[in-house]
Amino acid sequence: MKIAVISDIHGNVLALEAVIADLKAEAPDLIVNLGDCVSGPLWPEETAAILREAGWPTVRGNHDRFVLEDPLEKLGPTDVFAAERLSQASIDWLQTTQPTIRLDDNIFLCHGTPDNDDRYLSEKVEGPKGHLPDEDTLLHELKGEKSPIVCCGHTHIPRLIQLQETGQIVLNPGSVGLPSYEDDHPLRHVMEAGSPHARYALMTNNSGAWNFQQKMLSYDWDAASRAALENGRPGWARALKHGFYGPLS
C-alpha cells in the first residue's frame, strides 16, 4: 500500500503540476489532500480545475473554509484573490471537502489539529519561529485521537514525529505551493521550509510497517514568484522564490 499525502497547494498550479508529474512515476495506490487548496495570489481556478478532475479525498483547510463561508469584506487578501476568481463549479467542488477524514482504522487526516483547522499540531509557536512541539503539547493537541497515523498540514513545514507514549505517528508533508509565510496568530511568526521546492510525502506499507518518504521537487518557482509580485504580494514573491520569508531578493 502506497499513499501520497499532499497539502497546502495554495493555488500554486505550477507546483501542483510538478507534484502530479512525480506522482505519475511513483504510482501510489491513493492520493490524499489535506487542504488549503486555492487561497493565494496565483492561480486558484486553474488549481481547482485540476483538483476537481482528480477527485482525491480532500480535507477542508482553514483557508478553504474562509473562502466558502466568509463574505468578501471579511476575507484577507490571500482569500479574496481566490474567492473572486473561482468558478461556480470550483466552489461546488470545494464544498465537497470534509473537516477531517478517517481513511481507515489506522489513518486519520486533518488540516490543523483533529478538532480545529486553524491550530498547529506539528509545530509550536512561542517566538518569531515555530519549532518541534514537545510530547505533552502533541498529546494535548491530538485531543484523544488514537489513530496510529495522523496526517496534518497547515504549518507548511514537513515533519515526521513519533510519540513516545503512544507510538503514534504525526506526519506533515509540508506544502506543495507555499514554502514560507508569516502569520499573526498566536503571535507574529514566520514559517520557513528553507528552500523553494514543492513538497509532499509518501507512506508505504508492504510488510506491516510503514515507511515514509519526503519528496522535494524543482519547478518554475521564479514564474510563481513573478506572478505573486504582479498580483501585489511581495512577501509571497520572496517566500516562493527562496523558501524563506525574510527580505532576500
Ligand SMILES: [Fe+2]
Ligand atoms: Fe496553508
